[in-house]
Structures are given as structure tokens and as C-alpha cells.
Amino acid sequence: MKRTRNSLPFRKAAAVLTAALLATGMAACGNSDTGGGSAGGDDKLVLGFSQVGAESGWRTANTTSIKESAAEAGVELKFDDAQQKQENQIKAIRNFIQQKVDVIAFSPVVESGWDTVLKEAKDAKIPVILTDRAVDSADKSLYKTFLGSDFKKEGRLAGEWLVEQKKSASGPVNIVELQGTTGSAPANDRKEGFAAAIAANPNLKIVASQSGDFTRAGGKQVMEQFLKANPKIDVLFAHNDDMGLGALEAITAAGKVPGKDITIITIDAVKDGMQALADGKFNFIAECSPLLGPQLMELAKKVHKGEEVPARIETEETTFTQEQAKEALPNRKY
Amino acid sequence: MSTAQSRYRALTTHRLFWPVVVLVALVVANTVYRPGFLSVQVRDGHLYGSLIDILRLSAPLILVALGMTLVIATGGIDLSVGSLCAISGAVACLYISRQPDQNSMGGVLTALALGLAVALVLGAWNGVLVAVIGIQPIIATLILMVAGRGLAQLITEGQILTINSSPYKAIGVGHLLTLPLAIFIALAAALLIAAVTRRTALGLIVESVGGNARASRLAGIRSARITFLVYVISAACAAVAGFMMTANVSSADGNAAGLWVELDAILAVVIGGTSLAGGRFSLGGTILGALLIQTLTTTVYAMNISPQTSLLFKAVVVIAVCLIQAPGFRARFTRRRRVPAPAAAGADETRKEQVPA
Numbered sequence: 001m002k003r004t005r006n007s008l009p010f011r012k013a014a015a016v017l018t019a020a021l022l023a024t025g026m027a028a029c030g031n032s033d034t035g036g037g038s039a040g041g042d043d044k045l046v047l048g049f050s051q052v053g054a055e056s057g058w059r060t061a062n063t064t065s066i067k068e069s070a071a072e073a074g075v076e077l078k079f080d081d082a083q084q085k086q087e088n089q090i091k092a093i094r095n096f097i098q099q100k101v102d103v104i105a106f107s108p109v110v111e112s113g114w115d116t117v118l119k120e121a122k123d124a125k126i127p128v129i130l131t132d133r134a135v136d137s138a139d140k141s142l143y144k145t146f147l148g149s150d151f152k153k154e155g156r157l158a159g160e161w162l163v164e165q166k167k168s169a170s171g172p173v174n175i176v177e178l179q180g181t182t183g184s185a186p187a188n189d190r191k192e193g194f195a196a197a198i199a200a201n202p203n204l205k206i207v208a209s210q211s212g213d214f215t216r217a218g219g220k221q222v223m224e225q226f227l228k229a230n231p232k233i234d235v236l237f238a239h240n241d242d243m244g245l246g247a248l249e250a251i252t253a254a255g256k257v258p259g260k261d262i263t264i265i266t267i268d269a270v271k272d273g274m275q276a277l278a279d280g281k282f283n284f285i286a287e288c289s290p291l292l293g294p295q296l297m298e299l300a301k302k303v304h305k306g307e308e309v310p311a312r313i314e315t316e317e318t319t320f321t322q323e324q325a326k327e328a329l330p331n332r333k334y
Numbered sequence: 335m336s337t338a339q340s341r342y343r344a345l346t347t348h349r350l351f352w353p354v355v356v357l358v359a360l361v362v363a364n365t366v367y368r369p370g371f372l373s374v375q376v377r378d379g380h381l382y383g384s385l386i387d388i389l390r391l392s393a394p395l396i397l398v399a400l401g402m403t404l405v406i407a408t409g410g411i412d413l414s415v416g417s418l419c420a421i422s423g424a425v426a427c428l429y430i431s432r433q434p435d436q437n438s439m440g441g442v443l444t445a446l447a448l449g450l451a452v453a454l455v456l457g458a459w460n461g462v463l464v465a466v467i468g469i470q471p472i473i474a475t476l477i478l479m480v481a482g483r484g485l486a487q488l489i490t491e492g493q494i495l496t497i498n499s500s501p502y503k504a505i506g507v508g509h510l511l512t513l514p515l516a517i518f519i520a521l522a523a524a525l526l527i528a529a530v531t532r533r534t535a536l537g538l539i540v541e542s543v544g545g546n547a548r549a550s551r552l553a554g555i556r557s558a559r560i561t562f563l564v565y566v567i568s569a570a571c572a573a574v575a576g577f578m579m580t581a582n583v584s585s586a587d588g589n590a591a592g593l594w595v596e597l598d599a600i601l602a603v604v605i606g607g608t609s610l611a612g613g614r615f616s617l618g619g620t621i622l623g624a625l626l627i628q629t630l631t632t633t634v635y636a637m638n639i640s641p642q643t644s645l646l647f648k649a650v651v652v653i654a655v656c657l658i659q660a661p662g663f664r665a666r667f668t669r670r671r672r673v674p675a676p677a678a679a680g681a682d683e684t685r686k687e688q689v690p691a
Contacts, residue, residue, distance in 0.1 A: 054492035054589055063492070083483060084589070182641040210634075211641035215590040216494070216583040221391060225635035228384050229368055242494065246583055253507070255377055272496055 046076045047300050048096030050106035052133075053084040057270040058240070061334030062107075062132065062290035069293030075300060086110055090117045097124045103300040105129040107148075111136045111185050118142035127303040131296060133185045140311065144303045147295055147313045149288045151189030157286040157319050158190075158237060158265045159197025162204065165263070166235075169203050173234045176226045177209035178219050178247060180239040186288075187211070190239045190267060207233070212243040219243030223250035238266045241273025241285065248281055259283055269320055271332055277325035285325070287317045290334060349607040350619050352658045356651065357626045360633050361385075367637050380509040384636060390507070391582075392628035393516035394419070394575035396621050398595050399602040400520075400527055401571030403620045404564040406603050409544040409612025410464060410471035412565060415572040415599060417482025418456060419592025422449035422573035423580030424489040427497050436499035445502070450573045456482070457569020461562035475565075479596065486588035495586040506581030516578050523571060528617050537615075540564065544612025598627050605655055626655070 047070065054060055063079075070077035078101060080092035086109045096104045097120055104126055108114060114135045121128050122142055132148040166173050175198070180187030191209070198204040208226050212218035219238060226233065227250060236251075238244035244266035251258045258264055258281045266273055269287040276282045292315045302309050320328060345351060364371040364384070374383035398415050405412045426449035433441040456478060463474035508515040531537030539560055542550045547557040575595070580586045604610060605626055606619025630651055634644040657663045 054487050057494050060492045179641060208638045209640075210638065211644075213590070215587060216585055217579065217587070217590065220583055221387075221631075222635050224387050225384065225632060228370065228387075229636050229638065249507070249583065253377075254382075272494070 044074060044076050045103065045301060045304055046078065046099075046101040047297075048078045048080070048093070048099070048101040048104045049131075050080045050082055050089050050092040050096075050104075052082055052089075052107045052109050054081065057242070057272065057334065058268050058288065058290050061270065062292070064334070065291045065293035066296060067293070069297050073294075073297035073301070075297050082109055084109055086113060090114075093117050093121065097121055097126060100124070101126065102304050103127050103129065105131050105296060105300065107132040108135050108185075110183065115139065115142065129296065129299055129303065131292060132290075145299060145309045145311055145313055147292055147299055147315065149315050149317060151186045151288075152193035152196075153314075154267050154286045154288055154317070155190035155193025155195075156197045157193075158267060158284065159194040161284050161286075161319065162235060162237075162263070162265060163198060163200050166201065166204060169201075171203065173201075173204050174207045174230060174232050175204060175235040175237055176223075176230065176233050177206050178212040178222055178236065178238040178243040179209060180211065180214045180243075182211045184214075186267075187214075187239055194237055204235075206237075212238070212246065214240050214242060216242045216246035219246030220250045221246075223247035224253070227251065227254045227256075233262055235263045235265065238264070241266045241268040241270045241276075241282075244282060245272055245276060248276065269332075271334055274320065274325050274329050274332055277320060277322055278329050280322055282325075283322065285320045287319060289315050289317045291315075347661075349616070349659065350622055353605050353607075353619070353622050353626055353655060356655050357622070357629060360626070360629050360651075364633055364636055371636060376512070380512045384632060386514060388625065388628050388632050389517045390514035391632070392624050393514065393520040394578040394592075395595065395598055395602060395628060396520040396624040397523055397571045397575040397578070398592075399599040399606075399620045399624045400524055400617060401564075401568030402596075402599040403603050403606070403608055403615050403617060404527070404531070404540060405471070405568045406600070406608055406610060407540050407544045407612055407615035408561050408564050409547070410561065410564070411475065411600065411610075412460065412568045413472065413475040413596050414456070414460060414478035414482055415568060415575075416592040416595040417479050417486065418453050418569050418572035419576035419579055419595060420486035420586075420588050421456065421482055421489065421576070422453045423576035423591050424486045424495065424586040424588050425449040425452050426502070426577055427495045427580050427586035428489055430497045430499050430502055431495055433499075436497055437501060439501055442499060442501040446577060449577060450570065453569045453573030453576070454566060457566040457572075458562070460569065461565035464565060465558040465561035483589065486586075486591070488588075490586050490588040492588070497584055497586075499584075502577075503581050503584050506578050506583070516582075519574065519578070523574065524617060524621060527567070531617070541612075541614055544614070599624075601652065602627055605652075605659070607659070 049066060051063055052059060054063070067077060067079065078096065078099070082089035082092060089106060089109055093104060093106060094117060104121055108130065111134065115137050118128060118137065119142065128143040130143050130146040130148070134146050177191065179191055207230055210222045212222045219242065223246065236244070236247055238247060244264055248258050251262055256262055264282045265284045266282055267286045267288055269285045273282065273285055277285050295313065295315065299309060299313070371384050374381050374385060398419070402412055402415065426445040429445040429448050430436050430441060435441065460475050460478060463469045464471050504515055506516060510518050531540065539555050542555060543557045543560045551557045576592060579591045602623030603620050605623035606616050608615040608619060630648055634647060639647055
């Protein structure tokens with residue numbers, strides 16, 4: 001299964017390469033519109049991209065954005081889905097190196113264990129761009145730049161909103177937290193950012209925190225027990241929309257009104273989450289935009305040409321309240 | 335030896351004694367941690383409480399584990415059940431999402447039939463690979479375990495497919511006689527499988543195939559046909575479990591639905607006293623094993639054990655269950671404990687032994 005999937009793009013790559021060699025002479029002035037300004041008559045840039053998987057609506061929107069903007073920017077995209085497994089991702093990156101792509105980009109499944117394969121890419125002189133998730137390599141020269149959301153900031157924005165909402169609260173405010181997959185960068189950073197922000201008000205207290213694995217089923221199952229173990233829950237902070245959506249069902253089943261009895265804050269702003277926010281079931285969402293395709297293509301072209309790029313680039317993001325969600329919802333792409 | 339003593343012996347050496355003890359211990363630990371754990375209230379005309387949650391959430395695992403029990407009884411293993419859950423759930427949800435009226439009973443029944451049919455075909459595929467072509471079960475079902483996840487994601491187009499269908503939702507969160515409907519479905523499946531295997535010779539035949547497939551064939555049993563059949567049954571169980579999982583959250587998540595459930599199911603079967611080598615099986619034990627695993631998961635959340643340590647906690651409990659269930663380990667343990675008791679000299683020796691250490 002895997003073998004055929006990998007060998008097909010390989011054969012395609014060989015075919016494209018041959019075609020490109022034959023066509024360079026003629027096509028040099030033909031594709032100036034895709035090169036964009038100073039690029040002039042470049043060969044078609046080949047970008048190898050390894051995606052985490054398709055674990056959520058967010059990820060799917062991310063994949064779509066990358067595929068669409070690659071087509072728009074005239075970048076040949078070799079796309080690989082790692083299905084949540086680091087070994088798949090390492091294999092994909094090795095394949096990209098063998099195929100001699102121009103630039104490699106990937107969203108690491110986990111933070112650690114990348115040094116060897118990144119070293120191989122460096123030795124092959126293929127620049128690497130990290131998207132959406134960081135790696136914890138000590139050697140920063142192994143990758144050119146990290147394009148992605150600042151998860152700590154997302155957690156902080158969520159926490160700051162809560163501090164603002166509850167600044168007049170006299171008694172303790174009990175918060176329960178649904179963490180993402182244990183050990184993943186977004187879970188670690190969102191937790192940290194949120195905790196740091198709510199430290200501003202000693203009344204805000206996290207009374208329970210468990211992993212819901214970023215899934216609806218996980219969020220629901222954990223929230224069911226939170227509701228039974230803690231008679232008074234004022235706020236739910238979920239590390240993504242999907243866990244929040246699962247928790248909604250648990251809250252309703254417990255006879256409480258989500259958005260009123262329990263204030264719900266989530267992160268991501270995928271369509272179902274925005275709908276829940278517009279419907280008044282969620283109270284606040286800090287966006288984690290998956291639409292980083294255009295920024296990625298621009299970066300890929302820059303690093304390919306050897307231009308200097310900042311080591312850390314943030315995706316443009318915002319936050320939504322219920323009113324803002326109602327306005328934004330009709331124009332949402334994902 | 336008095337009858338009370340021998341009865342006590344019979345009880346403690348029963349193969350399900352220790353899993354029951356651990357299950358009770360978990361419930362007691364939860365109750366000590368939070369006295370309200372056992373409380374069950376009536377809410378909206380049905381029962382509500384942690385124990386009810388355990389029943390509802392263990393239903394899919396019970397189903398998958400029942401199918402797994404039969405497969406393991408033939409000496410095989412089915413790793414593809416998790417993917418089958420995802421596929422059947424995705425097929426059903428996709429069909430419902432395409433209906434103009436998602437609440438129509440006919441539409442939901444067709445969706446269930448479609449999901450089940452796809453699972454049966456895939457189960458037959460597993461069966462053919464193992465029984466006809468003769469591939470090792472662990473490899474044969476591994477194919478579908480990996481490829482099936484991809485298939486499920488193809489069906490949902492990588493999206494989480496949200497549906498709004500109350501008849502379908504009822505499979506996961508509905509109630510019957512104030513109890514979760516899901517547990518009744520699981521019990522019905524258990525009774526059906528028990529009736530078919532234990533009231534007829536089928537169970538015996540399955541065990542004989544597991545004991546020695548070749549000898550069974552020479553004795554006149556169509557071993558290949560039985561082996562094929564258990565994989566189809568396992569797939570059917572997984573399909574219904576998949577309906578429950580997706581109905582529970584009213585959405586089909588090709589990636590997360592039923593993820594790793596095959597491992598939990600194998601564990602449930604082992605805790606229930608079914609031998610991984612095949613040749614004998616216990617349906618009641620499997621149900622008990624599934625309940626134990628779900629109780630363990632719920633305990634982690636209810637007692638708010640930190641996510642970093644929860645896996646270790648689960649592992650320790652599971653190892654403890656497996657060890658005290660093993661007669662060899664238990665015998666060694668009891669012998670050591672009994673040595674000093676009869677004679678004072680024995681106690682002295684023990685003390686002497688301890689000094690140099």
C-alpha cells in the first residue's frame with residue numbers, strides 16, 4: 001500500500017524532471033507569471049510537504065490551504081500524509097531527500113527525535129521549513145524557519161479574555177481544562193500560556209485538567225467525569241474546538257446550559273466551533289489559523305533562492321466573541 | 335478440610351475471581367476518593383451517574399471484545415476491528431448526511447445496513463486471507479488495520495462529518511428502561527453469541543479448531559469455514575460498535591473513531607481468561623474484562639490522575655490483574671506467605687536469611 005503510494009509520485013517526479021529538462025529552454029520565458037516579480041525564469045519549485053494526518057477539521061483546512069496555494073503559486077507539491085506517526089514522517093522526509101526536492105516542509109507529529117533526519121536533509125542541502133508545530137532540536141541550523149501559530153499566545157489570549165470577564169468576580173472561579181494530546185506542543189504551550197494569564201487573578205483556579213486527545217469523543221468522556229466530580233464548574237477551557245464540542249453534549253446531558261451555566265473557551269475556530277460560538281454555546285475562541293499556505297509558498301521560494309528569512313514567523317490570527325462569530329461565520333473558509 | 339474452606343478455595347481459584355476483585359477495588363477506591371461516585375440520580379427520565387457512564391462507554395468495547403473472543407478462540411487475532419469501527423461509522427454517517435431528512439427512520443436503517451454490509455465484506459476479506467490463503471492472522475488483519483484507517487478517511491474526505499439525526503444518535507446516547515440503550519445492544523449481542531456458541535456445538539467446534547485445526551479437520555470439522563466465520567462475526571461486532579462510537583458524538587471521525595480499540599479488546603479478552611493460544615474462551619469473562627478496562631479509564635478521569643501518569647497507572651493495574659490471575663505466580667506468592675506460619679523454626683530461618691541481605 002505504502003510502497004505503491006510512494007513509488008507513484010517518484011515515477012511522476014522522474015517524468016516531470018525529464019519533461020522539465022526538455023522544456024527548460026522553451027519554458028524559461030513562459031512561466032514568468034508564476035515566478036512573481038524578481039524570480040524571472042526559474043524552474044518550477046518542488047516542495048515536499050509531510051502533513052501530520054487528518055485528525056481534525058483544522059488539519060484538513062490546513063491541507064487544503066497548502067494544496068490550493070501551491071497550485072496558485074505554481075509550486076509542484078509532493079504531499080504526504082503521515083497518519084499521526086513519526087516513523088511515517090521520517091520515511092516521507094527521507095523520500096523527499098532521495099527525490100531531491102527543492103524545499104522540504106513538514107508539521108512534526110511530535111516535538112523530539114528529528115535531529116538525524118534533519119541532518120540528512122541539511123547534508124543534501126535541502127532547506128527545511130517547519131509549519132504549525134516546532135521541534136525541540138538544540139541545533140537551530142537544521143531548519144530555516146518555523147512558520148506557525150504561537151500556541152502560548154493563543155492560550156494567553158484565552159486566559160486574558162477570561163481574566164477580563166471575571167475581574168469583578170468576588171468568589172473563586174472554578175475552571176476545568178481539556179488538554180490536547182499529552183506531550184504535543186499545542187497542548188503544552190496552550191496550557192502554559194493560559195495558566196500564566198489567569199495567574200493575574202488568584203480567584204481563577206483550575207480544579208481539574210485531563211487530556212481529551214483533541215477529539216470529540218475524548219472531550220465528552222472526560223467532561224462527563226469532570227461534571228460529576230466537581231459540583232461547581234464555572235469555566236471550561238478546551239485546547240481545541242472538537243473537544244469543546246464533545247464537552248457540550250456532556251454538559252447538556254448533565255442538565256446545564258453551555259455558554260450560560262458554564263463559560264466555554266476554546267482554541268482553533270473551525271466551522272463547527274464557530275457555529276457553536278454564534279449559537280451562544282461557546283463564549284470565546286482564540287483563532288489558530290490553518291490558512292498558512294500562501295505564506296508557506298512565499299517562504300519556500302525565498303529559502304530556495306537562498307534569501308535570509310526570520311527564524312520564527314507567526315501566522316496571522318485573531319480572536320472571536322459570540323457577536324464577532326455571527327459576523328464572520330458566513331465568510332469562513334473552513 | 336471443611337466445606338466452607340473448600341468453597342472458599344473454589345471461589346478464589348475461579349478464573350474470574352481476581353478480575354472481579356480488581357473491579358470492585360477500583361469502584362471502592364473511587365468511592366473513597368469521592369463518595370458521590372456510586373450515586374445514581376434520575377435526570378430527564380433516565381439514570382445519571384458515573385456507573386451509568388461506565389456501562390454506556392463500555393458497550394462498544396464489549397461488542398468488539400466479544401467478536402475478538404471468538405477469533406482468539408480459534409487461535410487467531412483480529413487487529414482490524416478499530417479500523418472497521420471507523421469505516422462502518424463513516425459509511426453510516428455519510429449516508430445519513432446525504433439524506434434530505436436526517437431524522438427519517440428509513441434513512442437511518444438503510445445507513446446501518448450499508449455500514450454493516452461494508453464491514454461484513456471487509457470481515458470476509460480478513461476471513462479469506464486467513465482461512466483460505468493461510469496468511470498469519472496478525473499479518474492478514476494488520477493490512478486492514480492500516481489501510482482501513484485510510485479508507486475511513488477517504489469516506490469522510492478527511493473531515494469530521496457532523497450529523498444531526500436523533501434516531502442515529504439514540505444508538506450511542508439513547509435510553510431504554512432508564513438505562514443506556516447501548517448496553518442493551520451489547521448485551522443482546524452477547525446473549526445471541528452465547529446462545530449460538532453454547533447452546534449448539536458451534537462453541538465446541540470453535541474451541542476444537544483453536545486447539546488443533548488440522549486434527550479438527552481430520553475429525554470431520556470444516557476448520558477453514560469456522561475460521562472464516564469468526565472473522566465475519568468479529569467484523570459485524572465491530573460495525574455495531576462503530577455505530578455506537580460515532581452516534582455518541584454525532585459525528586464520524588475517520589481518524590479517531592475506534593483508535594486502539596483492538597488493543598483494549600485483546601486485553602479484555604485476556605483478562606477474561608481466554609487463552610491467546612486458542613482452544614477455549616469465556617464470553618462472560620470478556621464482558622467483565624471490558625467493564626474493568628472502561629472502569630479504569632473512567633477512574634483516571636474521575637480521580638483526576640494527571641495525563642502524564644495515567645498510562646502508567648493503567649499499566650500497573652493491568653499487570654497486577656494479569657499476575658494475580660496467573661496460577662503459577664499466585665502459587666509462589668501463597669507458598670512463601672505460608673512457610674513461616676506452621677512452625678516457629680521456619681520463622682527463625684526466615685529471619686536468619688534476612689540478616690545477611
